[in-house]
Amino acid sequence: MYFAELAIILSSCFHSSTSFGLNGLSNGYRFFIKELNTSLNLFDAPDIETNWIEQPLDHFDSNESRTWKMRYFERLDLWRNKGPIYLFINGEGEASEWFLRTGIMYDLAKETKGAMFLSEHRYYGKSKPFKNINTETLAYLSSRQALADVAKLLETIKMSPEYKESKVVVVGGSYAGNLAVWMRLLYPDLVDAAISSSAPVLAKKDFYEYLENVSDDFEQQGTSGCYDKIVEVFKRYDELFKTDSGIAQLKEEEQICNNTDMSKPENKQLFFLDKASEFMYEAQYGSPESIKKLCDEIITYSKVFSAKDDETDLWSERNNCFDYDFDAMVEAMRDVDWVMSWTYQTCTEFGYFMTTASENQPFTDNIHTDLFYSLCTKTYGEKFDEKRIDEGIERSNELYGGLQPNVTNVVFVNGDLDPWHRLGVLEDVSYEAPAKIIPLSSHCRDLFSDRPRDPEELKEARKYIKYLIKKWIGAGEYKMP
Numbered sequence: 001m002y003f004a005e006l007a008i009i010l011s012s013c014f015h016s017s018t019s020f021g022l023n024g025l026s027n028g029y030r031f032f033i034k035e036l037n038t039s040l041n042l043f044d045a046p047d048i049e050t051n052w053i054e055q056p057l058d059h060f061d062s063n064e065s066r067t068w069k070m071r072y073f074e075r076l077d078l079w080r081n082k083g084p085i086y087l088f089i090n091g092e093g094e095a096s097e098w099f100l101r102t103g104i105m106y107d108l109a110k111e112t113k114g115a116m117f118l119s120e121h122r123y124y125g126k127s128k129p130f131k132n133i134n135t136e137t138l139a140y141l142s143s144r145q146a147l148a149d150v151a152k153l154l155e156t157i158k159m160s161p162e163y164k165e166s167k168v169v170v171v172g173g174s175y176a177g178n179l180a181v182w183m184r185l186l187y188p189d190l191v192d193a194a195i196s197s198s199a200p201v202l203a204k205k206d207f208y209e210y211l212e213n214v215s216d217d218f219e220q221q222g223t224s225g226c227y228d229k230i231v232e233v234f235k236r237y238d239e240l241f242k243t244d245s246g247i248a249q250l251k252e253e254e255q256i257c258n259n260t261d262m263s264k265p266e267n268k269q270l271f272f273l274d275k276a277s278e279f280m281y282e283a284q285y286g287s288p289e290s291i292k293k294l295c296d297e298i299i300t301y302s303k304v305f306s307a308k309d310d311e312t313d314l315w316s317e318r319n320n321c322f323d324y325d326f327d328a329m330v331e332a333m334r335d336v337d338w339v340m341s342w343t344y345q346t347c348t349e350f351g352y353f354m355t356t357a358s359e360n361q362p363f364t365d366n367i368h369t370d371l372f373y374s375l376c377t378k379t380y381g382e383k384f385d386e387k388r389i390d391e392g393i394e395r396s397n398e399l400y401g402g403l404q405p406n407v408t409n410v411v412f413v414n415g416d417l418d419p420w421h422r423l424g425v426l427e428d429v430s431y432e433a434p435a436k437i438i439p440l441s442s443h444c445r446d447l448f449s450d451r452p453r454d455p456e457e458l459k460e461a462r463k464y465i466k467y468l469i470k471k472w473i474g475a476g477e478y479k480m481p
């Protein structure tokens with residue numbers, strides 16, 4: 001049985017799981033692969049090379065001599081002498097070569113004759129310092145170590161004489177969008193410019209704002225009566241939890257496994273998280289159309305259908321039922337490496353816990369920070385408590401500057417449908433570090449290539465981003481779009 005589906009939502013633009021629940025950026029692979037396929041020229045068969053670079057296990061402890069191999073990809077067929085270097089920084093998931101074949105970085109590389117690289121983040125994909133991922137081996141996982149990995153990769157690339165005069169541009173979306181800004185912040189001599197898409201640069205424990213904007217999206221983009229229907233359906237779920245007979249009825253209606261004890265507070269929270277995650281998913285990755293579609297469903301059936309089709313799910317094929325047992329979910333998570341790694345980062349660096357603490361949302365108040373504290377201590381041990389989470393978040397914001405990172409030549413891009421924008425840079429930090437908000441756009445959309453059906457604002461935003469990058473690196477023809 002798998003439960004980890006719910007486990008983590010962070011900020012992957014493209015993750016191989018549709019997990020939406022405990023700390024949510026990771027998600028949407030399904031969706032993106034579909035998108036990518038439509039924008040990919042299948043006859044284009046470039047030489048993409050897979051390479052490995054040796055990295056120190058700990059960049060900041062000279063007594064630690066262990067090393068490991070980080071994977072990266074390169075594509076050089078578009079490169080011409082003195083052309084720039086583009087590096088797509090992958091975040092919390094397996095790196096996919098797709099972004100060397102399509103997307104805004106590929107378009108830029110084509111227009112400026114650039115060399116393209118793609119790095120895989122430590123502890124994800126095939127870039128694992130240890131075979132087994134557990135509390136002890138995770139001690140070397142942090143954004144700070146990952147940034148040092150990227151710096152070492154860039155230094156190594158720049159050692160080749162042909163790149164001596166090349167400018168360096170880094171690109172990232174979601175959590176990796178943070179990394180893109182922070183590379184420019186901490187390694188300004190190595191990195192000349194950055195595109196930071198949908199990046200939640202502010203670490204925050206109780207990220208109640210997320211559901212506020214999910215709520216706004218359904219209120220503003222949903223069909224008539226949609227918002228009230230969401231209120232009604234969630235209120236009813238809440239009512240059913242109040243009595244034993246209500247719980248029995250809920251279990252039958254919602255195909256909840258007979259042996260799941262729904263009177264346990266954590267299990268109840270998990271249920272609400274699962275139901276709310278259907279709306280979170282559409283707000284983060286969807287469009288006004290897909291929001292309306294979910295509205296039609298809830299209005300027609302007066303219920304929320306939980307997703308069943310993911311590799312790591314609450315849904316059990318064997319028993320044909322949903323298992324909302326929190327403890328069982330924590331145990332199942334241990335087998336899913338990226339979930340173990342990403343959850344660790346939320347527990348030690350970022351928080352990003354999406355709760356129902358705000359009154360300005362329709363999902364009732366049934367998802368609390370204590371669920372996430374419990375996730376952290378049960379998964380990694382008692383030391384990973386609320387105090388430690390607080391300290392980690394404070395350290396991150398101090399180190400990276402929160403919503404005011406002291407950078408230049410970085411463009412901060414957010415879609416206003418995407419609830420993650422609440423932790424992003426929405427106002428220009430300075431003339432040289434502008435923010436761009438794309439109306440009705442969702443998570444990371446600007447990182448893709450233009451498609452005919454894309455809204456004009458999205459296409460215009462891509463032109464603007466490319467203009468800025470070319471201006472900052474002095475490449476090719478650039479004029480204000």
Ligand SMILES: *[C@@H]1O[C@H](CO)[C@@H](O)[C@H](O)[C@H]1NC(C)=O
Pocket residue numbers: 060061062063
């Ligand atoms: C390295 O080891 C030496 C000797 O054990 C110790 O004095 C020193 O503090 C250590 N340095 C670090 C950075 O841990």
Ligand SMILES: *[C@@H]1O[C@H](CO)[C@@H](O)[C@H](O)[C@H]1NC(C)=O
Pocket residue numbers: 212213216217360416417
């Ligand atoms: C996000 O939520 C905040 C607070 O509710 C609101 O001010 C803002 O307009 C919302 N953004 C969008 C795009 O709805």
Ligand SMILES: *[C@@H]1O[C@H](CO)[C@@H](O)[C@H](O)[C@H]1NC(C)=O
Pocket residue numbers: 255256257258319320321
């Ligand atoms: C739960 O138990 C009832 C009665 O024992 C049975 O009819 C039903 O099929 C079971 N449901 C599930 C989902 O296992």
Ligand SMILES: *[C@@H]1O[C@H](CO)[C@@H](O)[C@H](O)[C@H]1NC(C)=O
Pocket residue numbers: 406
């Ligand atoms: C920002 O960075 C510049 C140089 O990179 C430095 O001179 C300046 O003091 C920094 N500002 C703050 C507020 O840290």
